[in-house]
Structure formats: C-alpha cells, structure tokens
Amino acid sequence: xxxxxxxxxxxxxxxxxxxxxxxxxxxxYYATLCGDLIILLTVTMVAFITVKGLAAFTGPHPLSxxxxxxxxxWQPDADPGxxxxxxxxxxxxxxxxxxxxxxxxxxxxxxVAASILISVIAPRAGENFFRPVLELFTGIPSVVYxxxxxxxxxxxxxxxxxxxxFSLLAGGLVLALMILPTITTLATDALQNLPDSLLExxxxxxxxxxxxxxRILLPAARPRILIGVTLGMTRAFxxxxxxxxxxxxxxxLPDSLLNPMSTxxxxxxxxxxxxxxxxxxxxxxWSMSLLLLAITFGFIVIIKRLGPQDTKNGxxx
Amino acid sequence: MNxxxxxxxxxxxxxxxxxxxxxxYGTSQALRGISLDIPRKKVTALIGxxxxxxxxxxxxLNRMNDLIDHVRLEGEIKLDGQNIHDGSVDVIALxxxxxxxxxxxxxxxxxxxxxVIYGLRVAGVKERTLLDETVEKSLRRAALWxxxxxxxxxxxxxxxxxxxxRLCIARAIAVAPEIILMDEPCSALDPRSTSRIEELIRELQxxxxxxxxxxxxxxxxxxxxxTAYFYLGSLIEYGLTKRIFTTPRRxxxxxxxxxxxx
Amino acid sequence: MATTxxxxxxxxxxxxxxxxxxxxxxxxTGIFYAAGIFxxxxxxxxxxxxxxxxxxxxxxxxLTTPPLFMQKGGGVGPQLFNSIYLLILASTLSVPLGVxxxxxxxxxxxxxxxxxxxxxxxxxxxxxxxxxxxxxxxxIFINILGWGFSIxxxxxxLTILNLPVITRVAEESIRNVPPALKEGSLALGATHWxxxxxxxxxxxxxxxxxxxxxxxGRIFGEAAALLFTAxxxxxxxxxxDWNPLHYVSPLNPLRPAETLAVYTWKVNSExxxxxxxxxxxxxxxxxxxxVFLFNFLARYLGKALQKRSxxx
Numbered sequence: 001x002x003x004x005x006x007x008x009x010x011x012x013x014x015x016x017x018x019x020x021x022x023x024x025x026x027x028x029y030y031a032t033l034c035g036d037l038i039i040l041l042t043v044t045m046v047a048f049i050t051v052k053g054l055a056a057f058t059g060p061h062p063l064s065x066x067x068x069x070x071x072x073x074w075q076p077d078a079d080p081g082x083x084x085x086x087x088x089x090x091x092x093x094x095x096x097x098x099x100x101x102x103x104x105x106x107x108x109x110x111x112v113a114a115s116i117l118i119s120v121i122a123p124r125a126g127e128n129f130f131r132p133v134l135e136l137f138t139g140i141p142s143v144v145y146x147x148x149x150x151x152x153x154x155x156x157x158x159x160x161x162x163x164x165x166f167s168l169l170a171g172g173l174v175l176a177l178m179i180l181p182t183i184t185t186l187a188t189d190a191l192q193n194l195p196d197s198l199l200e201x202x203x204x205x206x207x208x209x210x211x212x213x214x215r216i217l218l219p220a221a222r223p224r225i226l227i228g229v230t231l232g233m234t235r236a237f238x239x240x241x242x243x244x245x246x247x248x249x250x251x252x253l254p255d256s257l258l259n260p261m262s263t264x265x266x267x268x269x270x271x272x273x274x275x276x277x278x279x280x281x282x283x284x285x286w287s288m289s290l291l292l293l294a295i296t297f298g299f300i301v302i303i304k305r306l307g308p309q310d311t312k313n314g315x316x317x
Numbered sequence: 318m319n320x321x322x323x324x325x326x327x328x329x330x331x332x333x334x335x336x337x338x339x340x341x342y343g344t345s346q347a348l349r350g351i352s353l354d355i356p357r358k359k360v361t362a363l364i365g366x367x368x369x370x371x372x373x374x375x376x377x378l379n380r381m382n383d384l385i386d387h388v389r390l391e392g393e394i395k396l397d398g399q400n401i402h403d404g405s406v407d408v409i410a411l412x413x414x415x416x417x418x419x420x421x422x423x424x425x426x427x428x429x430x431x432x433v434i435y436g437l438r439v440a441g442v443k444e445r446t447l448l449d450e451t452v453e454k455s456l457r458r459a460a461l462w463x464x465x466x467x468x469x470x471x472x473x474x475x476x477x478x479x480x481x482x483r484l485c486i487a488r489a490i491a492v493a494p495e496i497i498l499m500d501e502p503c504s505a506l507d508p509r510s511t512s513r514i515e516e517l518i519r520e521l522q523x524x525x526x527x528x529x530x531x532x533x534x535x536x537x538x539x540x541x542x543x544t545a546y547f548y549l550g551s552l553i554e555y556g557l558t559k560r561i562f563t564t565p566r567r568x569x570x571x572x573x574x575x576x577x578x579x
Numbered sequence: 580m581a582t583t584x585x586x587x588x589x590x591x592x593x594x595x596x597x598x599x600x601x602x603x604x605x606x607x608t609g610i611f612y613a614a615g616i617f618x619x620x621x622x623x624x625x626x627x628x629x630x631x632x633x634x635x636x637x638x639x640x641x642l643t644t645p646p647l648f649m650q651k652g653g654g655v656g657p658q659l660f661n662s663i664y665l666l667i668l669a670s671t672l673s674v675p676l677g678v679x680x681x682x683x684x685x686x687x688x689x690x691x692x693x694x695x696x697x698x699x700x701x702x703x704x705x706x707x708x709x710x711x712x713x714x715x716x717x718x719i720f721i722n723i724l725g726w727g728f729s730i731x732x733x734x735x736x737l738t739i740l741n742l743p744v745i746t747r748v749a750e751e752s753i754r755n756v757p758p759a760l761k762e763g764s765l766a767l768g769a770t771h772w773x774x775x776x777x778x779x780x781x782x783x784x785x786x787x788x789x790x791x792x793x794x795x796g797r798i799f800g801e802a803a804a805l806l807f808t809a810x811x812x813x814x815x816x817x818x819x820d821w822n823p824l825h826y827v828s829p830l831n832p833l834r835p836a837e838t839l840a841v842y843t844w845k846v847n848s849e850x851x852x853x854x855x856x857x858x859x860x861x862x863x864x865x866x867x868x869x870v871f872l873f874n875f876l877a878r879y880l881g882k883a884l885q886k887r888s889x890x891x
Binding site: 023024025026027028030031032033034035036037038039041042043044045046048049052110111113114116117118121122130132133134135136137139140141142143144146147148150151152177180181184208209210211213214231234235237238239240241245265268269272273277286289292293296297299300303304 | 600601603604606607608610611612614615617618619621622625626628629632676677678679680682683684686687688693696697700701702703704706707708709710711712714715717718719722739742743746770771772773775776793796797799800801802803806807811840841843844847848856859860863866867870871873874878
C-alpha cells in the first residue's frame with residue numbers, strides 16, 4: 001500500500017528530485033519561442049518588402065518618388081525613343097481608393113442598419129439566425145465573389161448602362177458584397193457590448209426605441225462601429241483577385257462609375273508574374289507592394305486611434 | 318496585543334510559524350502583522366467576517382498568492398523551521414506538502430480515478446498498482462469509496478456537489494500532504510453534505526494538520542481544536558477553540574462570536 | 580407646475596410630440612427589418628446563384644478528372660487534390676505554432692514591451708492583404724531560397740496567413756478555461772506547464788478545434804497568396820505514385836500546384852478551354868460548398884466536444 005501518512009518519506013518526496021526541465025522549462029521555452037516567432041515573421045516581412053520596394057528609387061536609373069506617387073503616366077514598356085518607361089501610379093492609387101471607398105459607402109449603411117436589427121430589435125433571431133449566416137459568408141473565397149461579379153454583374157451593367165461592364169461600379173459592388181458580412185458582424189458586436197443600463201435608462205425616461213437607438217446607442221457604439229467600417233475598408237483595399245476580375249484593368253484615372261480602370265492590387269496581380277526579376281518594371285511593382293503595405297499600416301494606425309479592439313469576437317480579416 | 322493571548326507562546330512543536338506577516342495587493346494592505354503558530358496534527362479554524370484576510374492568509378501558506386500580480390509580502394512563514402520563501406525552496410514541492418481544498422469544488426474534467434491520481438501523475442508516478450492502491454485508499458479516507466467504486470472511470474462531473482468536494486479532498490490526500498488547507502469547503506454545500514465533510518475532517522484530525530477557513534462559527538466550534546479570529550487583516554485572538562468560544566479575552570472576539578458584531 | 584389634478588387627469592407632464600415620435604419609431608423599425616431581410620436575401624441569392632449554376636458540375640467526373648487543354652469536358656481533380664494537400668500541410672505547420680503562441684499570450688505573457696510587440700505583430704499580420712503575404716513568399720521562398728513555385732512555398736504562405744487567426748483563437752479558448760481548474764492543479768504540485776498540458780489545453784480544445792476548422796475553410800478558398808508561391812500550373816500527376824521524392828508524385832512538395840481557387844481565377848483570364856464558364860461555375864460551387872461544410876463541421880464539432888467535456 002502506498003504510504004499516505006504524512007509523516008513518512010512518501011514516494012513523492014523521492015520523485016521531487018527529478019528536474020523541472022521537462023515539466024516546465026521546455027514547455028515555457030516552446031510557447032515563448034512561438035510568440036517571438038510572430039514578431040520575427042512580421043519584422044522580416046516588413047523589412048524585406050521595404051528593401052525590395054525601395055530598389056526602384058535607387059540604382060543607376062532611379063525613379064522619382066514624386067513621379068511614382070503623383071504622376072498618372074504609366075508606360076512600363078515604352079522604348080527609350082518614346083521617352084523611356086514611365087512609372088506613375090496615381091491612376092492606380094486613386095483607383096484603389098475609389099473602388100474601396102465606393103464599396104464602403106454602399107456596404108456600411110446597410111450593415112449598420114442590419115446590425116441594429118440583429119442586436120437591438122430582434123436579438124433572438126439575431127443570435128440564432130443572422131449571426132450564423134453572417135459567419136458563414138465571411139468565409140466565402142474572394143474568387144467566388146469575383147466570379148459572380150464577372151458572370152452576372154458585368155453583363156448586367158453592360159446591358160443596363162452600356163459600356164464594357166467592367167467598371168468601377170462592378171468593382172465597388174463586388175467588394176461591397178464581400179465586406180458586408182464583416183462590417184455587419186463587427187457593428188453588431190459593438191452594439192451588443194454596450195451595457196444594458198443605457199437602453200433601460202433611456203426607455204425609463206420615456207424614449208421610443210428609435211430615439212434610444214439614434215440618440216444613445218449609436219453614439220455610444222460609434223468608435224467600435226467605425227473600427228468595423230475601417231476594417232472593411234482595409235479588406236476591400238487589399239483585395240486583389242475579386243477586383244481584378246471585374247474592374248477592366250485599363251490604365252485610366254477613375255473618371256466615371258462605368259469606365260474600366262485599375263487598382264494597385266490588380267496591377268501587381270497582372271504583371272508580377274510577367275516581368276523580369278530586377279527590371280525597372282518589376283521593381284516598380286515591388287514599390288507598389290510597399291505602398292500597399294504602407295497604406296495598410298495607415299489603416300492599422302487609424303484603427304488603433306479609434307480605440308481598443310475587441311478581442312472577443314475578434315477581427316474578421 | 319496583550320501578552321496573555323499571545324498566539325505564539327501557547328503551542329509547542331508548531332508545524333507552521335508565521336511572524337509579522339504583511340501582505341499588500343498593490344498599495345492596499347490585506348494582512349497586518351500576523352504572527353501565529355499552527356499546531357501539528359490539529360485542526361485550526363480561521364474565523365472572521367468576509368474580507369478579513371483569512372483566505373488570503375491560508376493562500377500564503379502554499380504560496381498560491383504567487384499567481385497574483387502585484388502581491389507583495391513582508392515577514393516570515395516557516396514550515397518545519399524552513400522559510401517557505403527561501404530561494405532554495407521549490408514551490409512545487411511545497412504545494413505537495415501543503416494541500417488545498419477550495420471553496421467551490423473544482424474537479425478536473427476527467428474521470429474520478431484520474432482526478433484522484435492527478436497529483437501523482439504530475440509527479441511522474443507511473444506504476445499501475447501504486448496508482449490503483451492510492452485511488453482506493455484516498456477515496457476511503459475521504460469516505461467516498463463505497464459511493465464511487467463502481468464508476469471510477471466515469472466522469473467526475475456527474476457527481477453531486479458534496480461528492481465532488483469529497484473527491485477534491487481525496488485528491489489532496491492522495492499526494493500525502495502534511496497540511497491540508499481548506500478554504501470554506503462547505504460554504505456552497507447543503508447541510509447534509511456539510512455534516513459529512515465535518516465528520517471527515519474529524520476523522521482526518523490527528524493524522525494531518527488541517528487549517529480551515531470558515532464563516533460558520535458553529536462549524537469552527539464543532540471541528541477545530543484551535544481557533545483564530547481575524548478582523549480587517551489583523552489577527553485579533555487565537556487560542557484553544559473551547560477557550561475562545563467560552564471565555565474570549567477580547568471584546569471584538571466576544572462581539573463576533575455572540576453575534577453582536579457590526 | 581404639476582398638480583395632483585394634472586396627474587389624475589392623465590395629462591402628460593411634459594408636452595411632447597408623442598404621435599410623431601411613435602410614428603418615427605415605427606418607420607425606423609420597418610427600415611431596420613427591411614435592411615436585415617435585404618442583407619440576408621442578398622447573401623442567400625448569391626449562394627443560390629453559385630450553387631444553381633454549378634450544379635451540373637457537382638459530380639465525381641468533374642471532381643476527379645484532370646483539366647483538358649483546348650477541349651471541353653475537363654475536370655478539376657488535380658486542383659482539388661492540391662487544395663486539400665496544401666490545406667493539410669499548412670495546418671500541420673500553423674496549428675502547433677499558433678497554439679504555442681496562443682499559450683504564451685494567455686498564460687505566460689506579462690505586461691511588457693515584448694508582449695505589446697507580439698500583440699502589434701499579430702494585428703499587423705492579420706491586417707495584411709493576402710496578396711502581400713504572397714509577395715513576401717515570392718521574395719523569400721522563390722527568389723531568395725530558390726524553391727521554385729511549389730507546394731512547400733504555398734504552404735508557408737498559408738501558414739503565415741493562418742498564424743494570427745489560430746493564435747487569437749487559441750488565446751481566447753485558453754482564457755475561457757475556468758481559473759479554478761488551474762488553481763486546483765497548481766495546489767496539487769503541478770507545474771504551470773503540466774497544468775497547461777494536462778488540463779487547460781484539453782479544456783480549450785473544442786474552441787481551438789472549431790476555430791482551426793473555420794480558418795481551414797478559409798484557406799481552402801485562398802488564391803491571392805498562392806499565385807506567386809504555389810504557382811499557377813500543375814504538372815501532370817501520376818496518382819499511383821505516392822513517393823514524395825518523385826516529380827510526378829502528387830505528394831512531391833517541391834512541384835508547382837495550382838489550387839481550385841487559383842484555377843477558378845485563371846480559367847477566366849486565359850480562356851484556353853471552350854467551356855471555361857462551366858468550369859468556373861463548377862469550381863465556384865465546389866468552393867462555396869466546401870467552405871459551408873467546414874463551417875457546419877466547426878459548429879457541430881465545437882458543440883459536440885463542448886457537451887462531451889461538460890459531461891465527462
């Protein structure tokens with residue numbers, strides 16, 4: 001029988017001598033290593049893309065950063081006789097801004113309105129029906145959104161409004177649909193995380209539900225709703241394939257909803273595989289990648305400014 | 318503190334000696350200059366109104382407060398003459414010598430069997446017969462064996478609250494501790510389960526040193542040999558339970574015991 | 580000034596435009612219902628359109644045969660295989676790392692500069708467009724390490740995409756484990772890691788598992804990160820050769836591998852097959868159905884495991 005009397009030298013006292021290494025230290029090292037790896041990965045990624053992205057601005061034929069950012073003259077394969085290749089990306093920057101801006105303009109009002117239904121007006125149906133459906137749709141691959149845009153939306157726009165159909169409008173609509181579930185879920189979280197006392201306090205003073213929503217609840221949840229909208233914008237801005245499939249990919253300033261154009265991501269997607277490593281054209285594409293990275297950082301800064309992120313239902317990238 | 322009620326003098330061969338213990342959570346002080354000796358193989362009850370520091374105090378004895386950030390300790394706690402905060406003390410070994418039963422039973426989501434031998438498993442014990450024997454002996458000690466012997470490998474989560482609490486006591490006994498700390502072990506139990514646990518405590522007395530925190534004075538009177546009354550982080554009075562409950566020397570203790578507290 | 584008679588007569592103390600307030604309330608409620616219902620109808624119409632159009636391709640022939648060149652009637656067999664293979668490799672790499680990092684964040688991290696740096700890194704990683712992750716993969720694995728477009732490079736890129744999500748899911752699931760379990764274990768003389776390994780991780784498994792399955796569904800449809808890592812071509816595969824060292828073996832980790840999502844994108848832009856439209860319809864349907872299945876599986880497993888661990 002084991003010795004359970006406390007006085008004796010029980011088995012455990014003898015087992016005590018064995019080292020902590022396997023039982024504690026090794027595990028803690030492993031977990032810490034994984035944590036450090038995340039930093040290492042991020043730093044490496046930023047560093048490599050930065051170095052590669054700056055290559056175009058150095059070397060024997062440096063590109064002018066001002067021209068790169070503020071010229072819309074993009075002729076990467078022009079002969080020296082025609083004035084040499086030109087790498088102005090303004091059209092693409094504006095293209096990205098307008099297509100993701102349009103997507104947010106279309107999606108955000110609908111998303112916020114739906115989130116009010118889910119969180120305040122019909123919370124039971126919200127939890128049991130709307131939320132699972134939204135979650136289901138946040139996982140749909142972007143190529144599927146792109147394909148529906150290409151096979152349904154583009155012909156529809158062509159037939160209804162004329163033109164090619166490939167257009168800013170098509171891109172904006174596809175992206176709007178894509179970010180709708182994300183923004184709706186985050187806005188719902190924002191409203192649901194408000195203390196019940198706000199709602200009760202307002203009702204107790206005789207306010208109607210609508211008065212409570214627009215005077216109390218929406219202002220209180222505003223920072224977090226804006227975070228959701230910004231996250232949707234970030235996702236739309238960085239989306240490559242869905243946009244590339246429907247936007248037409250012509251080098252053109254976004255001057256009309258119905259004209260084809262390009263975005264930063266669509267140009268990178270189209271040309272990165274077709275250019276020679278180290279060429280001026282290829283380097284310019286890497287500079288655009290760096291620009292994309294920098295703009296993403298800008299969005300992260302905005303989100304951090306808006307307030308602490310909710311870690312419960314988390315971020316929906 | 319007046320010398321006649323000095324807690325230190327009355328006990329010979331103490332297992333735990335506490336001297337001038339101060340504990341701070343950040344800037345607020347939770348324990349104020351506690352000094353007392355805990356007698357070996359007796360039941361000592363810590364009583365006092367909630368927030369008086371009695372739970373905080375017993376969590377010092379197995380260094381569970383190490384887990385909480387911003388806790389600062391001053392003073393000395395000796396177990397068999399050795400300072401438990403000494404650099405050479407292995408906190409894991411300390412916790413095997415000083416077991417603990419919590420206010421709310423916390424069986425692990427495992428089988429009854431695995432719950433009992435958890436402490437042995439983490440200590441690296443593998444011999445099957447030894448584990449089997451420990452399970453039986455510990456469950457018998459905890460007066461649970463007859464109720465669960467046919468379902469040792471079923472989940473512990475299907476038992477009643479009182480059974481789960483006795484399982485937690487069996488789990489603590491299985492590693493053969495010298496001291497068992499009980500932090501209000503009956504406060505979430507019905508009266509029947511409570512009296513079973515109290516019976517159990519009386520049976521374990523004489524074999525283990527038991528330190529029990531309770532807000533139930535009848536319970537303290539029923540199960541303990543010594544009683545310490547805590548108030549606002551200070552030790553007000555300490556002595557033989559019989560003596561404390563019949564002739565308290567301090568006005569505060571008398572008020573508390575007679576229900577004139579507050 | 581209000582008097583008793585005012586109260587008794589039921590006249591409101593504050594004169595407000597109650598009628599219009601109630602009317603506005605009803606209008607607003609109607610608008611919110613309309614918005615919610617429109618949103619859901621939109622999403623269902625979207626999914627219905629895809630599945631309806633792709634219904635003809637939901638057969639074994641389409642799912643198992645290789646694509647044809649310049650001819651009708653090709654399938655997506657190798658692409659589907661590539662997607663699954665990549666998904667398995669990426670999960671094998673990212674789950675241990677992500678759970679490790681999640682353990683660190685939930686159990687070991689103290690408020691410090693290091694912890695803040697990890698938190699910021701996680702936010703950055705999860706905000707990065709997947710095309711940027713793909714470009715990073717191109718730079719490191721293809722250009723610098725010289726692996727060529729390969730399954731391995733693709734799996735690494737997907738791992739980078741997965742890592743922040745799995746870390747977050749693991750951290751949250753671990754934080755949700757009741758602290759009483761941890762205290763009980765430590766009081767019995769278990770070390771912190773033993774407590775994590777024997778109690779906390781098993782208790783957190785349902786949450787972690789359903790999170791991992793959701794992420795997995797997502798990377799099944801990932802394309803942008805794979806264009807320049809796993810590549811846009813699939814060499815002829817010999818499905819009877821399972822030696823990973825042979826070039827024609829499906830398991831060879833150093834061969835290029837076009838996935839179903841990448842193929843769906845590419846088949847439109849290249850137009851080398853006459854039935855590109857049917858193929859894209861079919862692939863889109865397969866993609867969306869797979870993602871839905873993963874979602875249901877995650878939900879079901881999460882609930883079932885939760886129930887079991889509560890019962891056991």
